[in-house]
Amino acid sequence: MLGKMLVFVSHLTRILFSLEFLCCCFLFFLLFRRKISIPLKAGFVLVFLLLSSPISSWVIWKQERQFKPLKEIPSSAQAILVLGSGGVPEPELSIYQRLDASALQRTLEGIRIWNMNPEKLLVFSSEGRKGYPSHAAMYAEVAKELGVPSDRIFLLEQGITTETEALDFITHLPEVKEIVLVTSALHLSRATRIFEVLGIHVTPAPAEFVVKVHPGGSRITWFPSFNALNKWNSLIHEWVGMAWIEVRVLLGLFPTPTAENLHYE
Numbered sequence: 532m533l534g535k536m537l538v539f540v541s542h543l544t545r546i547l548f549s550l551e552f553l554c555c556c557f558l559f560f561l562l563f564r565r566k567i568s569i570p571l572k573a574g575f576v577l578v579f580l581l582l583s584s585p586i587s588s589w590v591i592w593k594q595e596r597q598f599k600p601l602k603e604i605p606s607s608a609q610a611i612l613v614l615g616s617g618g619v620p621e622p623e624l625s626i627y628q629r630l631d632a633s634a635l636q637r638t639l640e641g642i643r644i645w646n647m648n649p650e651k652l653l654v655f656s657s658e659g660r661k662g663y664p665s666h667a668a669m670y671a672e673v674a675k676e677l678g679v680p681s682d683r684i685f686l687l688e689q690g691i692t693t694e695t696e697a698l699d700f701i702t703h704l705p706e707v708k709e710i711v712l713v714t715s716a717l718h719l720s721r722a723t724r725i726f727e728v729l730g731i732h733v734t735p736a737p738a739e740f741v742v743k744v745h746p747g748g749s750r751i752t753w754f755p756s757f758n759a760l761n762k763w764n765s766l767i768h769e770w771v772g773m774a775w776i777e778v779r780v781l782l783g784l785f786p787t788p789t790a791e792n793l794h795y796e
Contacts, residue, residue, distance in 0.1 A: 587762035592742040594766070595716035600640075601736040604648045608734055609707045610685070613641035614696055614714040614722060615657020615666045626672045633715055633739050638670045640738035641713045642677050651711075653679055654704070656687040656696045693718070697725050698786065708732060715739040717765055721773045728776065728785055741765070 580586060604611070616634035627635060638655070645653045653674060657666035665688040674684060687703060690696030693714075700707075709732040714722050716737035723733045741762065779785045 581763060582756060582759050584756050584759045587759040587766070588742045590766060591717060591762055592744070594720065594769070595737065595740050595742060598716055598719050598735050598737040601644055601711065601734070604644060604651065604711055605709070605734050608651065608709050608711050610652040610654050610704065611641055611644055611711045611713060611736075612654045612656060612700060613637050613670060613738075614693060614712070614718075615655075615659075615670070615690065616715070618659070618666050618669045620659070620664045620669060626669065626676060629669055630673065634666065634670065635673075636739040637713055637715065638673050640736065641670075642674050642679060644711055644713065644736055645674075645679060645683070649683065651683075652685055652707075653683055654685045654687060654700070654710075656690050656699065658688055658691050693722050693725055694786065697722075697729055697731070700726075701729055701731065710734070711736050713738050715741075717741055717769060721769050721776065724773065724776055728780055729787075 614637065616637055617631040618629050618634050619631075620629055630638060641653060641655070645651060655667040655670040655674070657670075659665040659667075659669070665686065667686040667688050671684050671686060675681060685704070687696065687699045690699040700710075708730070710726070712719070712722060712726060712733045713736045716739060719735045719737055723735050726733050776785070
């Protein structure tokens, strides 16, 4: 009983002393003022709903669960490509700590998939900051630490965006026409579309899931959270990015590999 009470108090204080709670109080103060117009009140309600975790989480869950973790590699796949996410080559940190959360999950998933068939080529991509180790090189260090031999690793170090990573890939590995593509689940639809437009057949391999569902059920709270805003931002980024791809494909403006669009020096 005491344990449950302490948990309740912990959750309550976390809510009461949060910036979200203060914003909620201000929102409801404005909402129930008589001088506020009905359209403005409707706007406040919409903001409240958008900042509620269940809605954004459900939308992300629907998009992410189009893909299931890869259990086997198609025999026709010629390489495993891990797309870049981020990292900082700070010398004092371990090779794992240098990667951001998404990059680490992508790298580890790429290694897990490679272990299914060690004969496949494991490709890491992403440039990083000029004059410093590339993101791809940092991911490769983790792979080597976990037993992937250097001769099974290939680095692509000139891609900055997903599109330029794809262009970098087909420039350096033009003979590869079928790959396992490893990236975050939310990003996978757009990334797959880019590679397929460029003539690469993709087996999608989701690495990072933003929304995870506990077997015992989820603790759903409608209390607004700025984390929900981050989720909407990620969703909109993917939706707009996908729309932009389709517009350029329709108009015949989608890029092809050149030194200019790969930022070669």
